[in-house]
Amino acid sequence: MKFVIKLHAWYKKNRRDLPWRQTRDPYKIWISEVILQQTRIDQGLNYYLRFIETFPDVASLAAASEEQVLKCWQGLGYYSRARNLHAAARHVAGHSGGRFPDSYEGLLKLKGVGNYTAAAISSICYGEARAVVDGNVSRVIARLYGIEEAVNGTAGKKLVAALADELLDRADPGTHNQALMEFGALHCVPHAPDCTGCPFEEECEARITGQVDQLPVKIQGRKPVDRWMYFYIYVCNGEIVLTRRNEQDIWKSLYQFPVVDATTPLTDLQIMKAPGQLATGTTIRKISPEVRHQLTHRTIHARFIHAELERWPDPLPSGWITVSGQRLNGYPVPQLIHRYMESINFSYL
DNA sequence: AAATCGGGGTC
């Protein structure tokens, strides 16, 4: 039997009923695809539902502030996705007369839409014959064809893309793409897949040559770099200070407490001396123990310094925003900060 | 071609 026939039979039987599979609205497919970039369905599902409820169409997303969009995204990570989504929505609403791109080429021009996402939207919504290649697809193809080239290297990517295109069911590319990804996610899983129950047992090169647990080959990334961050929670008359992260760095455009960054740990004395310009009238109430926060490429060692001021310095240091407790709730913050504030039962955030 | 960008799950 042909691969495509078997794949579709498998998909029909095993497909999960997911919210974005009940629509062909390109806006909703777009949102779902961006949320699911490097993100598991279990993790992204509730974010998708909340996002669509908050911003049901391009116009509502374009009309929102970037902060509102980031707040909806808080905790999901890779925040440039949210900023790009917002910018792209404004572009569509403003320059394209509200018309969403209706082709692969047009979609590619949107910020944050690359190869994968353009192929996904154009195939699912418009029936365009574009094969998607995500982590699932590259794994399935690497095993099926016994590809020993690294699938995240240039040559490997090119090879996988060509094979994915060759395999594509041009009669129904949208279903085919979703079926192949679903097969990778549920059956041809990274660790210890159930090959005896696999519909492609006979034609899978990795299965035949006993390489299933060696494939796909990947070039491995670097180890996380340690980084120490000291957040100063300045409180004065029911207000608190926030700053906005603007550098090309983690958590860009999210809010935080004034921070001291270091590549080695600071001593308690250095921590106490850090808020130099506030010396008069500043009382350090507490320095938290180290909070460890693991990112893909950084290990963050954070401490939170609770300090009380008699009055705000005049003028306020540049970049400082004083916010009343109640309004703090509206500012998007990194998960590390959110979690710490919850852990100390801080009632505002 | 390699580095960067989050957070959470799994073994």
Added chain:
DNA sequence: GACCCAGATTT
């Protein structure tokens, strides 16, 4: 710890 996830963008 290492690896992975419906990747894109910058260097």
